[in-house]
Amino acid sequence: MTARKNTRIALIGYGNIAHSLLKGLLAADYEADSIRVSDSAAAKLKDLKQETKGIRTFASNLQAIEDATSAILCVKPDVVQAVCAEIKDTLMRQSTVLVSVAAGVSVDLLERWTAQTLPIVRCMPNTPVAVGCGMIALYANPCVTAEHKKLAEDIFSTVGSTVWLEDEKDMHIVTALSGSGPAYFFRFTEAFEKAAKDLACPPHLARELAMQTLYGAGKLALQSRSDIATLREQITSKGGTTERGLQVLEQADIDKIARSVLKAASLRSVEITQQLEDT
Ligand SMILES: NC(=O)c1ccc[n+]([C@@H]2O[C@H](COP(=O)([O-])OP(=O)(O)OC[C@H]3O[C@@H](n4cnc5c(N)ncnc54)[C@H](OP(=O)(O)O)[C@@H]3O)[C@@H](O)[C@H]2O)c1
Structure with missing residues:
Protein backbone atom coordinates (compact mmCIF):
# COMPACT_ATOMS: atom_id res chain seq x y z
CA MET A 1 0.00 0.00 0.00
CA THR A 2 2.90 2.37 0.81
CA ALA A 3 4.40 1.70 -2.62
CA ARG A 4 1.04 2.54 -4.18
CA LYS A 5 0.66 5.70 -2.12
CA ASN A 6 3.91 7.04 -3.56
CA THR A 7 3.15 5.91 -7.08
CA ARG A 8 2.37 8.51 -9.72
CA ILE A 9 1.66 7.04 -13.11
CA ALA A 10 1.63 8.96 -16.40
CA LEU A 11 -0.15 7.30 -19.31
CA ILE A 12 1.05 8.82 -22.56
CA GLY A 13 -1.38 8.29 -25.44
CA TYR A 14 -4.95 7.48 -24.48
CA GLY A 15 -6.09 4.87 -27.02
CA ASN A 16 -7.27 1.27 -26.66
CA ILE A 17 -4.55 -0.12 -24.41
CA ALA A 18 -4.27 2.95 -22.15
CA HIS A 19 -8.05 2.96 -21.74
CA SER A 20 -8.01 -0.76 -20.77
CA LEU A 21 -5.10 -0.24 -18.37
CA LEU A 22 -6.70 2.77 -16.73
CA LYS A 23 -9.98 0.90 -16.30
CA GLY A 24 -8.13 -2.00 -14.65
CA LEU A 25 -6.09 0.26 -12.35
CA LEU A 26 -9.16 2.17 -11.18
CA ALA A 27 -11.06 -1.08 -10.62
CA ALA A 28 -8.11 -2.26 -8.51
CA ASP A 29 -8.55 0.85 -6.33
CA TYR A 30 -5.72 2.95 -7.68
CA GLU A 31 -6.56 6.54 -6.78
CA ALA A 32 -7.58 8.52 -9.87
CA ASP A 33 -5.42 11.44 -8.75
CA SER A 34 -2.31 9.24 -8.82
CA ILE A 35 -2.79 8.78 -12.58
CA ARG A 36 -2.16 11.43 -15.23
CA VAL A 37 -3.08 11.00 -18.85
CA SER A 38 -1.91 12.83 -21.95
CA ASP A 39 -3.00 12.53 -25.55
CA SER A 40 -2.79 14.60 -28.70
CA ALA A 41 -6.59 14.47 -29.11
CA ALA A 42 -8.29 17.01 -26.82
CA ALA A 43 -11.76 15.47 -27.30
CA LYS A 44 -10.66 12.12 -25.82
CA LEU A 45 -9.24 13.86 -22.75
CA LYS A 46 -12.41 15.89 -22.29
CA ASP A 47 -14.54 12.72 -22.31
CA LEU A 48 -12.16 10.99 -19.89
CA LYS A 49 -12.21 13.91 -17.47
CA GLN A 50 -16.01 13.90 -17.49
CA GLU A 51 -16.18 10.13 -16.95
CA THR A 52 -13.48 9.80 -14.28
CA LYS A 53 -13.62 12.03 -11.26
CA GLY A 54 -10.23 13.24 -10.04
CA ILE A 55 -8.22 12.16 -13.09
CA ARG A 56 -5.69 14.71 -14.35
CA THR A 57 -5.43 15.07 -18.10
CA PHE A 58 -2.90 17.00 -20.17
CA ALA A 59 -2.52 18.01 -23.78
CA SER A 60 1.23 18.16 -23.06
CA ASN A 61 3.17 14.92 -22.50
CA LEU A 62 5.81 16.89 -20.60
CA GLN A 63 3.27 18.19 -18.10
CA ALA A 64 1.80 14.72 -17.65
CA ILE A 65 5.15 13.19 -16.66
CA GLU A 66 6.04 16.00 -14.24
CA ASP A 67 6.70 14.27 -10.91
CA ALA A 68 5.66 10.83 -12.25
CA THR A 69 7.35 7.74 -10.82
CA SER A 70 6.57 5.80 -14.01
CA ALA A 71 5.71 7.01 -17.50
CA ILE A 72 3.86 4.41 -19.55
CA LEU A 73 4.17 4.99 -23.28
CA CYS A 74 0.93 3.85 -24.92
CA VAL A 75 1.39 5.36 -28.38
CA LYS A 76 1.77 3.51 -31.68
CA PRO A 77 5.30 2.25 -32.43
CA ASP A 78 5.94 4.88 -35.14
CA VAL A 79 5.26 7.71 -32.66
CA VAL A 80 7.52 6.41 -29.87
CA GLN A 81 10.72 8.08 -31.12
CA ALA A 82 9.15 11.55 -31.26
CA VAL A 83 7.61 11.19 -27.79
CA CYS A 84 10.93 9.95 -26.37
CA ALA A 85 12.72 13.01 -27.78
CA GLU A 86 10.12 15.20 -26.11
CA ILE A 87 10.25 13.64 -22.63
CA LYS A 88 13.73 12.13 -22.22
CA ASP A 89 15.36 15.05 -20.37
CA THR A 90 12.57 15.21 -17.78
CA LEU A 91 12.62 11.43 -17.34
CA MET A 92 16.39 11.54 -16.72
CA ARG A 93 16.16 14.48 -14.32
CA GLN A 94 13.44 12.81 -12.26
CA SER A 95 14.75 9.20 -12.61
CA THR A 96 11.28 8.26 -13.81
CA VAL A 97 10.99 4.66 -15.00
CA LEU A 98 10.04 4.55 -18.67
CA VAL A 99 7.64 1.72 -19.49
CA SER A 100 6.87 1.12 -23.15
CA VAL A 101 4.03 -1.10 -24.33
CA ALA A 102 4.73 -0.46 -28.03
CA ALA A 103 4.87 -3.63 -30.10
CA GLY A 104 8.22 -4.26 -31.75
CA VAL A 105 10.03 -1.33 -30.09
CA SER A 106 13.15 -2.89 -28.54
CA VAL A 107 14.95 -1.74 -25.42
CA ASP A 108 17.93 -1.00 -27.64
CA LEU A 109 15.82 1.48 -29.66
CA LEU A 110 14.30 3.00 -26.50
CA GLU A 111 17.80 3.53 -25.07
CA ARG A 112 18.93 5.05 -28.36
CA TRP A 113 15.97 7.46 -28.30
CA THR A 114 16.37 8.37 -24.60
CA ALA A 115 19.54 7.43 -22.73
CA GLN A 116 21.40 4.25 -21.89
CA THR A 117 21.33 5.26 -18.23
CA LEU A 118 17.53 5.49 -17.99
CA PRO A 119 15.61 2.66 -16.27
CA ILE A 120 13.46 1.17 -19.06
CA VAL A 121 10.88 -1.59 -18.88
CA ARG A 122 9.51 -2.99 -22.11
CA CYS A 123 6.11 -4.43 -21.51
CA MET A 124 3.47 -6.30 -23.50
CA PRO A 125 0.01 -6.23 -21.91
CA ASN A 126 -3.27 -7.22 -23.50
CA THR A 127 -6.70 -5.59 -23.31
CA PRO A 128 -8.12 -7.96 -20.62
CA VAL A 129 -6.13 -5.77 -18.20
CA ALA A 130 -9.38 -3.75 -18.24
CA VAL A 131 -11.05 -6.48 -16.18
CA GLY A 132 -8.05 -7.49 -14.07
CA CYS A 133 -7.38 -10.56 -16.23
CA GLY A 134 -4.52 -9.34 -18.41
CA MET A 135 -1.36 -11.19 -19.37
CA ILE A 136 1.61 -8.88 -19.04
CA ALA A 137 5.16 -9.77 -20.07
CA LEU A 138 7.96 -7.47 -18.90
CA TYR A 139 11.61 -7.07 -19.82
CA ALA A 140 14.02 -4.75 -18.03
CA ASN A 141 17.19 -2.98 -19.18
CA PRO A 142 20.27 -3.15 -16.90
CA CYS A 143 19.43 0.21 -15.23
CA VAL A 144 16.25 -1.21 -13.76
CA THR A 145 16.81 -1.92 -10.07
CA ALA A 146 14.90 -4.31 -7.83
CA GLU A 147 12.97 -1.30 -6.55
CA HIS A 148 12.02 -0.24 -10.11
CA LYS A 149 10.92 -3.82 -10.83
CA LYS A 150 8.72 -3.77 -7.75
CA LEU A 151 7.19 -0.48 -8.93
CA ALA A 152 6.31 -2.01 -12.32
CA GLU A 153 5.16 -5.25 -10.68
CA ASP A 154 2.87 -3.30 -8.31
CA ILE A 155 1.20 -1.61 -11.27
CA PHE A 156 0.81 -4.54 -13.62
CA SER A 157 0.09 -7.35 -11.15
CA THR A 158 -3.06 -5.49 -10.09
CA VAL A 159 -4.45 -5.85 -13.62
CA GLY A 160 -3.40 -9.40 -14.46
CA SER A 161 -0.72 -12.04 -14.44
CA THR A 162 2.87 -10.89 -14.94
CA VAL A 163 5.97 -12.63 -16.22
CA TRP A 164 9.50 -11.19 -16.46
CA LEU A 165 11.35 -12.31 -19.58
CA GLU A 166 15.05 -13.09 -19.47
CA ASP A 167 15.49 -12.94 -23.22
CA GLU A 168 13.98 -9.95 -25.05
CA LYS A 169 13.61 -12.05 -28.23
CA ASP A 170 10.71 -13.85 -26.50
CA MET A 171 8.77 -10.58 -26.72
CA HIS A 172 7.95 -11.42 -30.38
CA ILE A 173 6.06 -14.60 -29.48
CA VAL A 174 4.50 -12.86 -26.45
CA THR A 175 3.24 -10.09 -28.75
CA ALA A 176 1.86 -12.67 -31.19
CA LEU A 177 0.19 -14.89 -28.60
CA SER A 178 -1.01 -12.92 -25.56
CA GLY A 179 -0.73 -9.35 -26.97
CA SER A 180 -2.78 -10.05 -30.09
N1 LIG B 1 -4.40 -2.52 -28.46
C1 LIG B 1 -3.83 -3.59 -27.88
O1 LIG B 1 -4.45 -4.62 -27.60
C2 LIG B 1 -2.36 -3.52 -27.51
C3 LIG B 1 -1.81 -4.58 -26.74
C4 LIG B 1 -0.47 -4.47 -26.37
C5 LIG B 1 0.31 -3.41 -26.78
N2 LIG B 1 -0.24 -2.44 -27.56
C6 LIG B 1 0.61 -1.31 -27.97
O2 LIG B 1 0.06 -0.16 -27.40
C7 LIG B 1 0.33 0.97 -28.23
C8 LIG B 1 -0.97 1.71 -28.45
O3 LIG B 1 -1.89 0.86 -29.11
P1 LIG B 1 -3.44 1.23 -29.13
O4 LIG B 1 -4.12 0.10 -29.80
O5 LIG B 1 -3.87 1.66 -27.81
O6 LIG B 1 -3.36 2.49 -30.14
P2 LIG B 1 -4.34 3.74 -30.26
O7 LIG B 1 -5.71 3.30 -29.88
O8 LIG B 1 -4.11 4.34 -31.60
O9 LIG B 1 -3.79 4.73 -29.13
C9 LIG B 1 -2.69 5.58 -29.27
C10 LIG B 1 -3.09 6.95 -28.77
O10 LIG B 1 -1.94 7.81 -28.75
C11 LIG B 1 -2.33 9.09 -29.26
N3 LIG B 1 -1.16 9.82 -29.73
C12 LIG B 1 -0.62 9.87 -30.99
N4 LIG B 1 0.47 10.66 -31.00
C13 LIG B 1 0.65 11.11 -29.72
C14 LIG B 1 1.61 11.95 -29.10
N5 LIG B 1 2.63 12.47 -29.78
N6 LIG B 1 1.48 12.19 -27.78
C15 LIG B 1 0.46 11.66 -27.06
N7 LIG B 1 -0.49 10.86 -27.61
C16 LIG B 1 -0.39 10.58 -28.92
C17 LIG B 1 -3.29 8.72 -30.37
O11 LIG B 1 -4.05 9.82 -30.78
P3 LIG B 1 -4.58 9.84 -32.33
O12 LIG B 1 -5.54 8.71 -32.45
O13 LIG B 1 -5.20 11.18 -32.42
O14 LIG B 1 -3.36 9.66 -33.17
C18 LIG B 1 -4.12 7.64 -29.67
O15 LIG B 1 -5.13 8.22 -28.88
C19 LIG B 1 0.93 0.43 -29.52
O16 LIG B 1 2.32 0.71 -29.56
C20 LIG B 1 0.67 -1.06 -29.46
O17 LIG B 1 1.71 -1.79 -30.06
C21 LIG B 1 -1.56 -2.45 -27.91
Whole structure:
Protein backbone atom coordinates (compact mmCIF):
# COMPACT_ATOMS: atom_id res chain seq x y z
CA MET A 1 0.00 0.00 0.00
CA THR A 2 2.90 2.37 0.81
CA ALA A 3 4.40 1.70 -2.62
CA ARG A 4 1.04 2.54 -4.18
CA LYS A 5 0.66 5.70 -2.12
CA ASN A 6 3.91 7.04 -3.56
CA THR A 7 3.15 5.91 -7.08
CA ARG A 8 2.37 8.51 -9.72
CA ILE A 9 1.66 7.04 -13.11
CA ALA A 10 1.63 8.96 -16.40
CA LEU A 11 -0.15 7.30 -19.31
CA ILE A 12 1.05 8.82 -22.56
CA GLY A 13 -1.38 8.29 -25.44
CA TYR A 14 -4.95 7.48 -24.48
CA GLY A 15 -6.09 4.87 -27.02
CA ASN A 16 -7.27 1.27 -26.66
CA ILE A 17 -4.55 -0.12 -24.41
CA ALA A 18 -4.27 2.95 -22.15
CA HIS A 19 -8.05 2.96 -21.74
CA SER A 20 -8.01 -0.76 -20.77
CA LEU A 21 -5.10 -0.24 -18.37
CA LEU A 22 -6.70 2.77 -16.73
CA LYS A 23 -9.98 0.90 -16.30
CA GLY A 24 -8.13 -2.00 -14.65
CA LEU A 25 -6.09 0.26 -12.35
CA LEU A 26 -9.16 2.17 -11.18
CA ALA A 27 -11.06 -1.08 -10.62
CA ALA A 28 -8.11 -2.26 -8.51
CA ASP A 29 -8.55 0.85 -6.33
CA TYR A 30 -5.72 2.95 -7.68
CA GLU A 31 -6.56 6.54 -6.78
CA ALA A 32 -7.58 8.52 -9.87
CA ASP A 33 -5.42 11.44 -8.75
CA SER A 34 -2.31 9.24 -8.82
CA ILE A 35 -2.79 8.78 -12.58
CA ARG A 36 -2.16 11.43 -15.23
CA VAL A 37 -3.08 11.00 -18.85
CA SER A 38 -1.91 12.83 -21.95
CA ASP A 39 -3.00 12.53 -25.55
CA SER A 40 -2.79 14.60 -28.70
CA ALA A 41 -6.59 14.47 -29.11
CA ALA A 42 -8.29 17.01 -26.82
CA ALA A 43 -11.76 15.47 -27.30
CA LYS A 44 -10.66 12.12 -25.82
CA LEU A 45 -9.24 13.86 -22.75
CA LYS A 46 -12.41 15.89 -22.29
CA ASP A 47 -14.54 12.72 -22.31
CA LEU A 48 -12.16 10.99 -19.89
CA LYS A 49 -12.21 13.91 -17.47
CA GLN A 50 -16.01 13.90 -17.49
CA GLU A 51 -16.18 10.13 -16.95
CA THR A 52 -13.48 9.80 -14.28
CA LYS A 53 -13.62 12.03 -11.26
CA GLY A 54 -10.23 13.24 -10.04
CA ILE A 55 -8.22 12.16 -13.09
CA ARG A 56 -5.69 14.71 -14.35
CA THR A 57 -5.43 15.07 -18.10
CA PHE A 58 -2.90 17.00 -20.17
CA ALA A 59 -2.52 18.01 -23.78
CA SER A 60 1.23 18.16 -23.06
CA ASN A 61 3.17 14.92 -22.50
CA LEU A 62 5.81 16.89 -20.60
CA GLN A 63 3.27 18.19 -18.10
CA ALA A 64 1.80 14.72 -17.65
CA ILE A 65 5.15 13.19 -16.66
CA GLU A 66 6.04 16.00 -14.24
CA ASP A 67 6.70 14.27 -10.91
CA ALA A 68 5.66 10.83 -12.25
CA THR A 69 7.35 7.74 -10.82
CA SER A 70 6.57 5.80 -14.01
CA ALA A 71 5.71 7.01 -17.50
CA ILE A 72 3.86 4.41 -19.55
CA LEU A 73 4.17 4.99 -23.28
CA CYS A 74 0.93 3.85 -24.92
CA VAL A 75 1.39 5.36 -28.38
CA LYS A 76 1.77 3.51 -31.68
CA PRO A 77 5.30 2.25 -32.43
CA ASP A 78 5.94 4.88 -35.14
CA VAL A 79 5.26 7.71 -32.66
CA VAL A 80 7.52 6.41 -29.87
CA GLN A 81 10.72 8.08 -31.12
CA ALA A 82 9.15 11.55 -31.26
CA VAL A 83 7.61 11.19 -27.79
CA CYS A 84 10.93 9.95 -26.37
CA ALA A 85 12.72 13.01 -27.78
CA GLU A 86 10.12 15.20 -26.11
CA ILE A 87 10.25 13.64 -22.63
CA LYS A 88 13.73 12.13 -22.22
CA ASP A 89 15.36 15.05 -20.37
CA THR A 90 12.57 15.21 -17.78
CA LEU A 91 12.62 11.43 -17.34
CA MET A 92 16.39 11.54 -16.72
CA ARG A 93 16.16 14.48 -14.32
CA GLN A 94 13.44 12.81 -12.26
CA SER A 95 14.75 9.20 -12.61
CA THR A 96 11.28 8.26 -13.81
CA VAL A 97 10.99 4.66 -15.00
CA LEU A 98 10.04 4.55 -18.67
CA VAL A 99 7.64 1.72 -19.49
CA SER A 100 6.87 1.12 -23.15
CA VAL A 101 4.03 -1.10 -24.33
CA ALA A 102 4.73 -0.46 -28.03
CA ALA A 103 4.87 -3.63 -30.10
CA GLY A 104 8.22 -4.26 -31.75
CA VAL A 105 10.03 -1.33 -30.09
CA SER A 106 13.15 -2.89 -28.54
CA VAL A 107 14.95 -1.74 -25.42
CA ASP A 108 17.93 -1.00 -27.64
CA LEU A 109 15.82 1.48 -29.66
CA LEU A 110 14.30 3.00 -26.50
CA GLU A 111 17.80 3.53 -25.07
CA ARG A 112 18.93 5.05 -28.36
CA TRP A 113 15.97 7.46 -28.30
CA THR A 114 16.37 8.37 -24.60
CA ALA A 115 19.54 7.43 -22.73
CA GLN A 116 21.40 4.25 -21.89
CA THR A 117 21.33 5.26 -18.23
CA LEU A 118 17.53 5.49 -17.99
CA PRO A 119 15.61 2.66 -16.27
CA ILE A 120 13.46 1.17 -19.06
CA VAL A 121 10.88 -1.59 -18.88
CA ARG A 122 9.51 -2.99 -22.11
CA CYS A 123 6.11 -4.43 -21.51
CA MET A 124 3.47 -6.30 -23.50
CA PRO A 125 0.01 -6.23 -21.91
CA ASN A 126 -3.27 -7.22 -23.50
CA THR A 127 -6.70 -5.59 -23.31
CA PRO A 128 -8.12 -7.96 -20.62
CA VAL A 129 -6.13 -5.77 -18.20
CA ALA A 130 -9.38 -3.75 -18.24
CA VAL A 131 -11.05 -6.48 -16.18
CA GLY A 132 -8.05 -7.49 -14.07
CA CYS A 133 -7.38 -10.56 -16.23
CA GLY A 134 -4.52 -9.34 -18.41
CA MET A 135 -1.36 -11.19 -19.37
CA ILE A 136 1.61 -8.88 -19.04
CA ALA A 137 5.16 -9.77 -20.07
CA LEU A 138 7.96 -7.47 -18.90
CA TYR A 139 11.61 -7.07 -19.82
CA ALA A 140 14.02 -4.75 -18.03
CA ASN A 141 17.19 -2.98 -19.18
CA PRO A 142 20.27 -3.15 -16.90
CA CYS A 143 19.43 0.21 -15.23
CA VAL A 144 16.25 -1.21 -13.76
CA THR A 145 16.81 -1.92 -10.07
CA ALA A 146 14.90 -4.31 -7.83
CA GLU A 147 12.97 -1.30 -6.55
CA HIS A 148 12.02 -0.24 -10.11
CA LYS A 149 10.92 -3.82 -10.83
CA LYS A 150 8.72 -3.77 -7.75
CA LEU A 151 7.19 -0.48 -8.93
CA ALA A 152 6.31 -2.01 -12.32
CA GLU A 153 5.16 -5.25 -10.68
CA ASP A 154 2.87 -3.30 -8.31
CA ILE A 155 1.20 -1.61 -11.27
CA PHE A 156 0.81 -4.54 -13.62
CA SER A 157 0.09 -7.35 -11.15
CA THR A 158 -3.06 -5.49 -10.09
CA VAL A 159 -4.45 -5.85 -13.62
CA GLY A 160 -3.40 -9.40 -14.46
CA SER A 161 -0.72 -12.04 -14.44
CA THR A 162 2.87 -10.89 -14.94
CA VAL A 163 5.97 -12.63 -16.22
CA TRP A 164 9.50 -11.19 -16.46
CA LEU A 165 11.35 -12.31 -19.58
CA GLU A 166 15.05 -13.09 -19.47
CA ASP A 167 15.49 -12.94 -23.22
CA GLU A 168 13.98 -9.95 -25.05
CA LYS A 169 13.61 -12.05 -28.23
CA ASP A 170 10.71 -13.85 -26.50
CA MET A 171 8.77 -10.58 -26.72
CA HIS A 172 7.95 -11.42 -30.38
CA ILE A 173 6.06 -14.60 -29.48
CA VAL A 174 4.50 -12.86 -26.45
CA THR A 175 3.24 -10.09 -28.75
CA ALA A 176 1.86 -12.67 -31.19
CA LEU A 177 0.19 -14.89 -28.60
CA SER A 178 -1.01 -12.92 -25.56
CA GLY A 179 -0.73 -9.35 -26.97
CA SER A 180 -2.78 -10.05 -30.09
CA GLY A 181 -4.42 -13.21 -28.74
CA PRO A 182 -7.69 -11.77 -27.40
CA ALA A 183 -8.51 -10.82 -31.01
CA TYR A 184 -8.10 -14.45 -32.16
CA PHE A 185 -10.44 -15.74 -29.45
CA PHE A 186 -12.92 -12.94 -30.23
CA ARG A 187 -12.76 -13.83 -33.93
CA PHE A 188 -13.38 -17.49 -33.16
CA THR A 189 -16.33 -16.56 -30.95
CA GLU A 190 -17.70 -14.22 -33.64
CA ALA A 191 -17.50 -17.08 -36.14
CA PHE A 192 -19.46 -19.45 -33.86
CA GLU A 193 -22.06 -16.78 -33.09
CA LYS A 194 -22.53 -16.15 -36.81
CA ALA A 195 -22.65 -19.86 -37.63
CA ALA A 196 -25.34 -20.46 -34.98
CA LYS A 197 -27.43 -17.62 -36.46
CA ASP A 198 -26.95 -19.10 -39.95
CA LEU A 199 -28.31 -22.36 -38.50
CA ALA A 200 -31.50 -20.53 -37.39
CA CYS A 201 -30.52 -19.92 -33.77
CA PRO A 202 -32.17 -16.71 -32.42
CA PRO A 203 -29.49 -13.93 -32.46
CA HIS A 204 -29.64 -13.13 -28.73
CA LEU A 205 -29.30 -16.84 -27.89
CA ALA A 206 -26.40 -17.30 -30.35
CA ARG A 207 -24.55 -14.41 -28.71
CA GLU A 208 -25.10 -15.62 -25.17
CA LEU A 209 -24.15 -19.22 -25.97
CA ALA A 210 -20.95 -18.15 -27.72
CA MET A 211 -19.88 -15.55 -25.14
CA GLN A 212 -20.60 -17.58 -22.02
CA THR A 213 -18.83 -20.59 -23.53
CA LEU A 214 -15.71 -18.47 -24.23
CA TYR A 215 -15.79 -17.12 -20.67
CA GLY A 216 -16.58 -20.44 -18.96
CA ALA A 217 -14.01 -22.45 -20.92
CA GLY A 218 -11.31 -19.85 -20.14
CA LYS A 219 -12.14 -19.74 -16.46
CA LEU A 220 -12.33 -23.53 -16.17
CA ALA A 221 -9.03 -23.99 -18.01
CA LEU A 222 -7.30 -21.48 -15.75
CA GLN A 223 -8.70 -22.85 -12.50
CA SER A 224 -8.41 -26.54 -13.29
CA ARG A 225 -5.42 -28.65 -12.32
CA SER A 226 -5.83 -30.67 -15.52
CA ASP A 227 -4.06 -29.74 -18.73
CA ILE A 228 -6.10 -28.36 -21.58
CA ALA A 229 -6.02 -31.60 -23.63
CA THR A 230 -7.48 -33.52 -20.66
CA LEU A 231 -10.26 -30.94 -20.29
CA ARG A 232 -11.06 -31.38 -23.99
CA GLU A 233 -11.07 -35.17 -23.70
CA GLN A 234 -13.46 -34.96 -20.73
CA ILE A 235 -16.15 -33.47 -23.02
CA THR A 236 -15.41 -35.72 -25.99
CA SER A 237 -17.39 -38.94 -25.62
CA LYS A 238 -16.86 -41.61 -28.21
CA GLY A 239 -19.43 -41.24 -31.00
CA GLY A 240 -20.83 -38.04 -29.45
CA THR A 241 -21.52 -34.53 -30.75
CA THR A 242 -18.22 -32.98 -29.58
CA GLU A 243 -16.19 -35.69 -31.30
CA ARG A 244 -18.05 -35.03 -34.55
CA GLY A 245 -17.50 -31.27 -34.25
CA LEU A 246 -13.81 -31.63 -33.38
CA GLN A 247 -13.27 -33.86 -36.42
CA VAL A 248 -14.07 -30.85 -38.60
CA LEU A 249 -11.45 -28.74 -36.77
CA GLU A 250 -8.87 -31.52 -37.16
CA GLN A 251 -9.66 -31.88 -40.88
CA ALA A 252 -9.03 -28.14 -41.27
CA ASP A 253 -5.69 -28.74 -39.46
CA ILE A 254 -6.27 -26.45 -36.49
CA ASP A 255 -2.63 -26.94 -35.32
CA LYS A 256 -1.34 -25.73 -38.67
CA ILE A 257 -3.68 -22.71 -38.57
CA ALA A 258 -2.50 -21.78 -35.04
CA ARG A 259 1.14 -22.12 -36.13
CA SER A 260 0.56 -19.93 -39.18
CA VAL A 261 -1.27 -17.30 -37.10
CA LEU A 262 1.55 -17.04 -34.55
CA LYS A 263 4.22 -17.13 -37.24
CA ALA A 264 2.57 -14.28 -39.15
CA ALA A 265 2.03 -12.11 -36.05
CA SER A 266 5.53 -12.67 -34.64
CA LEU A 267 7.10 -12.00 -38.04
CA ARG A 268 5.20 -8.71 -38.11
CA SER A 269 6.67 -7.88 -34.69
CA VAL A 270 10.19 -8.65 -36.01
CA GLU A 271 9.41 -6.52 -39.11
CA ILE A 272 8.31 -3.52 -36.99
CA THR A 273 11.58 -3.72 -35.00
CA GLN A 274 13.58 -3.96 -38.24
CA GLN A 275 11.77 -1.03 -39.87
CA LEU A 276 12.31 1.16 -36.79
CA GLU A 277 15.97 0.15 -36.57
CA ASP A 278 16.48 1.06 -40.24
CA THR A 279 15.08 4.59 -39.85
N1 LIG B 1 -4.40 -2.52 -28.46
C1 LIG B 1 -3.83 -3.59 -27.88
O1 LIG B 1 -4.45 -4.62 -27.60
C2 LIG B 1 -2.36 -3.52 -27.51
C3 LIG B 1 -1.81 -4.58 -26.74
C4 LIG B 1 -0.47 -4.47 -26.37
C5 LIG B 1 0.31 -3.41 -26.78
N2 LIG B 1 -0.24 -2.44 -27.56
C6 LIG B 1 0.61 -1.31 -27.97
O2 LIG B 1 0.06 -0.16 -27.40
C7 LIG B 1 0.33 0.97 -28.23
C8 LIG B 1 -0.97 1.71 -28.45
O3 LIG B 1 -1.89 0.86 -29.11
P1 LIG B 1 -3.44 1.23 -29.13
O4 LIG B 1 -4.12 0.10 -29.80
O5 LIG B 1 -3.87 1.66 -27.81
O6 LIG B 1 -3.36 2.49 -30.14
P2 LIG B 1 -4.34 3.74 -30.26
O7 LIG B 1 -5.71 3.30 -29.88
O8 LIG B 1 -4.11 4.34 -31.60
O9 LIG B 1 -3.79 4.73 -29.13
C9 LIG B 1 -2.69 5.58 -29.27
C10 LIG B 1 -3.09 6.95 -28.77
O10 LIG B 1 -1.94 7.81 -28.75
C11 LIG B 1 -2.33 9.09 -29.26
N3 LIG B 1 -1.16 9.82 -29.73
C12 LIG B 1 -0.62 9.87 -30.99
N4 LIG B 1 0.47 10.66 -31.00
C13 LIG B 1 0.65 11.11 -29.72
C14 LIG B 1 1.61 11.95 -29.10
N5 LIG B 1 2.63 12.47 -29.78
N6 LIG B 1 1.48 12.19 -27.78
C15 LIG B 1 0.46 11.66 -27.06
N7 LIG B 1 -0.49 10.86 -27.61
C16 LIG B 1 -0.39 10.58 -28.92
C17 LIG B 1 -3.29 8.72 -30.37
O11 LIG B 1 -4.05 9.82 -30.78
P3 LIG B 1 -4.58 9.84 -32.33
O12 LIG B 1 -5.54 8.71 -32.45
O13 LIG B 1 -5.20 11.18 -32.42
O14 LIG B 1 -3.36 9.66 -33.17
C18 LIG B 1 -4.12 7.64 -29.67
O15 LIG B 1 -5.13 8.22 -28.88
C19 LIG B 1 0.93 0.43 -29.52
O16 LIG B 1 2.32 0.71 -29.56
C20 LIG B 1 0.67 -1.06 -29.46
O17 LIG B 1 1.71 -1.79 -30.06
C21 LIG B 1 -1.56 -2.45 -27.91
